[in-house]
Amino acid sequence: MNIAFTEEQEMLRTSARDFVEKECPARLVRQIEESEGGYSPELWRKMADLGWMGLVIPEEYGGVGGSFLDLLLLIEEMGRGCLPGPFLSTLVLGALPIMAAGTAEQKEEFLPKIAQGEMILALALTEPSARWDAASIAVGAVSEKEQYIINGTKLFIEYAHIADYLLCVARTKDAPTGRGEDGLSLFLVDARSPGLKCTPFKTIGSVPQCEVVFDNVVVPAKNMLGERDRGWPVVKDMLERGAIAKCAESIGGARQVVEMTVAYAKERVAYGRTIASFQTVQHMCVSMLSYADTARNITYEAAWRLSEGLPCAKQVASAKAWASEAYERITKMGAHLHGAIGFTRDHDLGLYYRRAKAATLAFGDPDHQREVVAREIGL
Amino acid sequence: MDFRFTPEQEAAREEYDAFFDEVMKEAPENWLGTLEDVYSTKEGNDFHRRVARMLGEKGWLTMVWPKEYGGQEATRVAQLIFLESMGEHGAPGYDTQGVGMLAPTLIRHASEEIKREFLPPIARGEVTVCQAWSEPNAGSDLAALTTRAVEDGDDFVLNGQKTWTSGAHFADFMYVIARTNPEELRHRGLSYFVLNMKETPGLTIRPVLSMDGHHLWDEVFFDDARIPKRNLVGEKNRGWYVVLSGMEHERSSLGGWVIECNQHLKKLVQFCQETNRGSEPLAKKPLVRHRLAQMAIEIEVGRSLQYRLAMLADQGALPMHEASAAKLYASELYTRFSETVMEILGLYGAVTHGSKWAPFLGTFEFLYQMAPGWELAAGSTEVQKNVIAQWGLEFPRPY
Numbered sequence A: 001m002n003i004a005f006t007e008e009q010e011m012l013r014t015s016a017r018d019f020v021e022k023e024c025p026a027r028l029v030r031q032i033e034e035s036e037g038g039y040s041p042e043l044w045r046k047m048a049d050l051g052w053m054g055l056v057i058p059e060e061y062g063g064v065g066g067s068f069l070d071l072l073l074l075i076e077e078m079g080r081g082c083l084p085g086p087f088l089s090t091l092v093l094g095a096l097p098i099m100a101a102g103t104a105e106q107k108e109e110f111l112p113k114i115a116q117g118e119m120i121l122a123l124a125l126t127e128p129s130a131r132w133d134a135a136s137i138a139v140g141a142v143s144e145k146e147q148y149i150i151n152g153t154k155l156f157i158e159y160a161h162i163a164d165y166l167l168c169v170a171r172t173k174d175a176p177t178g179r180g181e182d183g184l185s186l187f188l189v190d191a192r193s194p195g196l197k198c199t200p201f202k203t204i205g206s207v208p209q210c211e212v213v214f215d216n217v218v219v220p221a222k223n224m225l226g227e228r229d230r231g232w233p234v235v236k237d238m239l240e241r242g243a244i245a246k247c248a249e250s251i252g253g254a255r256q257v258v259e260m261t262v263a264y265a266k267e268r269v270a271y272g273r274t275i276a277s278f279q280t281v282q283h284m285c286v287s288m289l290s291y292a293d294t295a296r297n298i299t300y301e302a303a304w305r306l307s308e309g310l311p312c313a314k315q316v317a318s319a320k321a322w323a324s325e326a327y328e329r330i331t332k333m334g335a336h337l338h339g340a341i342g343f344t345r346d347h348d349l350g351l352y353y354r355r356a357k358a359a360t361l362a363f364g365d366p367d368h369q370r371e372v373v374a375r376e377i378g379l
Numbered sequence B: 001m002d003f004r005f006t007p008e009q010e011a012a013r014e015e016y017d018a019f020f021d022e023v024m025k026e027a028p029e030n031w032l033g034t035l036e037d038v039y040s041t042k043e044g045n046d047f048h049r050r051v052a053r054m055l056g057e058k059g060w061l062t063m064v065w066p067k068e069y070g071g072q073e074a075t076r077v078a079q080l081i082f083l084e085s086m087g088e089h090g091a092p093g094y095d096t097q098g099v100g101m102l103a104p105t106l107i108r109h110a111s112e113e114i115k116r117e118f119l120p121p122i123a124r125g126e127v128t129v130c131q132a133w134s135e136p137n138a139g140s141d142l143a144a145l146t147t148r149a150v151e152d153g154d155d156f157v158l159n160g161q162k163t164w165t166s167g168a169h170f171a172d173f174m175y176v177i178a179r180t181n182p183e184e185l186r187h188r189g190l191s192y193f194v195l196n197m198k199e200t201p202g203l204t205i206r207p208v209l210s211m212d213g214h215h216l217w218d219e220v221f222f223d224d225a226r227i228p229k230r231n232l233v234g235e236k237n238r239g240w241y242v243v244l245s246g247m248e249h250e251r252s253s254l255g256g257w258v259i260e261c262n263q264h265l266k267k268l269v270q271f272c273q274e275t276n277r278g279s280e281p282l283a284k285k286p287l288v289r290h291r292l293a294q295m296a297i298e299i300e301v302g303r304s305l306q307y308r309l310a311m312l313a314d315q316g317a318l319p320m321h322e323a324s325a326a327k328l329y330a331s332e333l334y335t336r337f338s339e340t341v342m343e344i345l346g347l348y349g350a351v352t353h354g355s356k357w358a359p360f361l362g363t364f365e366f367l368y369q370m371a372p373g374w375e376l377a378a379g380s381t382e383v384q385k386n387v388i389a390q391w392g393l394e395f396p397r398p399y
C-alpha cells in the first residue's frame, strides 16, 4: 500500500495551485459569477494552453494520456480557488465516456477538439423528477432511418447554454421495468440542433444550470454513444466519476476554508486575546480539520479503486455522502468563526459556503448515496 | 400549572388572526416574511411601515408598556400570543429594534424629556429604529468599542465607526453606545445615546450586503456627529448597564424565529403533499415525513420555551441566562430548519430567486445562507453559552 502521490503529480499540483492563485483570484471568480455564461473564455484558453483539457486524453488524440487521479488533483486545486467553468463537465462527463464507449470515428471527431480546448460538453441527464436513477429518465428517442428523434425535458443541466454538444441520456425502449436500467441510450447532440431550447437559470453554487427542451430534435444514428439500450453502465460509471470529481473539488475548497479560518482565528482579537485562544474555537477548528482530512482520504481511496476498475460503489457513495456533508459543515463552522463578516457578500467565505451546498446536490445528495450504501451492505 | 389560554386570550388570538389575514392580502408579491423583506427593498419597507401604523392604532405595539406612556400593562404572555399570530402570518409591522429593544430601555433608563420625544412615534408605528453597537473590532467583545463621544457645550460630539447596523438605511432613530471615558478601556467608560438620525449631522451610512446579496446591514460613520446632551440614556459612563438590560429584551424577543419556522413549516407540509417527485408525492416518502416531523418537534420545544420565558418575565425579573438559553435554542433551530428544507427540496432548493423553477420564490435558497448568521447576531452561540455557564451554572470565568 502507498498513499503518496508521485513526484510528477505533486508537480502538477503545485503548478495548478500557482495557476489558480495567479489567474483566478476571487475578484475574477465574482466577475464570472455575475456573467451570463458562467465561465471565462480567456481563462479557458489559458487552461487549454497548459494542456489541462488534454490531460486524460490519449496522445494519439492530441492529449497527454494522464490518469483519472491526475485529473482529480487538478479539480481539487480548482475547488480550492472556486475556479468556475465547464471543466468537470467537459472532461469527466464528456471526454471520459467518449474514451470508454466511443467509436473510433467519435473519438476522432471529439477528443482532439476537447484536448485543444475547442469543445465544451454538458451532460443532459436529470429531469424534473430531480433524481439520479435510471428509472426517472423519461426523455425518449425514437429511431427513424439513419437517425433518432428526441423529445422531452432535461433540467438542472450545468453549462448546457454554452456547450457545443450535449450528452443526452434518453429512453430508446418503452415502458421501463424494475430499476429502468434497460433501454437507455446516450446521444451526442449538437447544441445548435433545431428544436433544442436551452434556458439558463442561476443557482446557489453560481454555476448556471439549464432547462433543456428537446422538441423533435434529430440526431444522426452515428452520434449514439455506446450500444443502443445498454447505455446505463456508461452513465453509472460517469456518475461515479462525476461524484468523485465533485468530492475532489469539495475537498479543495474545504481545505482552503480550514486554512482561512485557522489563520483568521489566530488574528482576530476579542477580550484582549486571539479567538484562537478559546478552547471552543480550537475544538471547532479541529472538527473542521478532521472533516477535511477524512473526506480527502476516503475520496482518494474511492478514486483509486474506481481507476483500477475494482468494485467501488460503496466507497464512492460513502465518499460522496461524507465529503458533501463535511464541506457543508466546514463552511458553516468557518463562516461562524469569522463572525458577521463571514456572512457578507464581499467575503470569500460565502463563495465556498454556497458551492458546498451545490456540491452536496450534484450527482446524488447524501440521501441518494445512503440508499446506494444500504443496497451495497445487503439491505 | 395551567397551560390553557383564557377565553379572553383565545378571543384575542382570533381577532389577531382575522386582522392579519386581511392585512397580508396587501403584501408585496414576493413577500416571504423574513427580516430581509423589511430591510432590503423600499417596497417591503413601505409595507412594513403601513402595517406598523395599523398596529400602532390598535395599541398592539405597546401592550406591555406602562399605562403612563400609552401602554396597557398587559402580560408578556398576552404579547406573545399577539406575536405568534403575527409571525404565523409572516406579517411585518413590529419593529424589534424599536418596540422590542429601545422602548423598554428608554422606559427604564431615560429622562422624562427623552421618553416624551422618542416613545410616542414608536408607539404609533411611525418610525423604525436601528442599533449601532457593534464595531469592526468590537463584536462579541462589545466593551472593546472605540467610538468616542466628547462633551462640547450642550452636545456630545461622536467620532468613530459602527458596523452590522441592520436596517440603518431605512431607520429614523438610532441607539448608540460610545466611549465617554477614554481612560477606561472596557465597559466602565461607556455611555448610551439615542438619536434622531434625520436631525443628526455628521452621520454617513454605507450599505453592506449579506451573503445572499440582500441589503441587510450598513456601516455607520460618525464624523463630528452632534447630538444634544439630553439624549444620553442613563448615567454618563454607566451605559454598559443600560446595554445589558437591553440585551435581555433582545435575546428574549428573538424567539420570533421559532414562529417564523412554524409559518414556513405549514407551507412546506402543503408543498410536500402537492408535489410529486417521481411517482408519488414528497409527503409519502419516509425520509421527508421524518424530517418534517422532526422540525415540528423542535418548533414545539421552542414554542414551549418562549411561553416559559414570557411566564417567567411576568412573574418578575427574567434571569439573563434564561434569555440567553432561549436565544440560543431559537437561533440553532433556525439554522437546522434552513438545512432541513434544503434537504427536502433537493436540486430545486438551490435554484435562485427569479427562475420559475425556484420553489417558494427562492426563499429557502436565501434562508440557507443567512439563517446561521443569527447564531452570531445578538451575541453568538459561544457568548450565550458562556452566559449560561457563568450565570446559570455559576461556573468560574475561564479568563
Ligand SMILES: Cc1cc2nc3c(=O)[nH]c(=O)nc-3n(C[C@H](O)[C@H](O)[C@H](O)COP(=O)(O)OP(=O)(O)OC[C@H]3O[C@@H](n4cnc5c(N)ncnc54)[C@H](O)[C@@H]3O)c2cc1C
Binding pocket: A268, A270, A271, A275, A278, A280, A281, A336, A337, A338, A339, A340, A341, A343, B130, B131, B132, B133, B134, B135, B136, B138, B139, B140, B141, B163, B164, B165, B166, B167, B373, B374, B376, B377, B378, B379, B380, B381, B382, B383, B386
Ligand atoms: C444577521 C446579523 C445582524 C446583526 N445586526 C446587528 C445590529 O443591528 N446592530 C449591531 O450593533 N450589531 C449587529 N450584528 C453584529 C453582531 O452583534 C456581531 O456579529 C456579534 O456580536 C459577533 O461579533 P463579530 O461578528 O465581530 O464576531 P467576533 O466577536 O469576532 O467573533 C468571531 C468568532 O469568535 C467566537 N468567539 C468570540 N468570543 C468568544 C469566546 N469568549 N469564547 C468562544 N468563542 C468566542 C464567536 O462566537 C465567533 O464565532 C449583527 C450580526 C448579524 C450576523
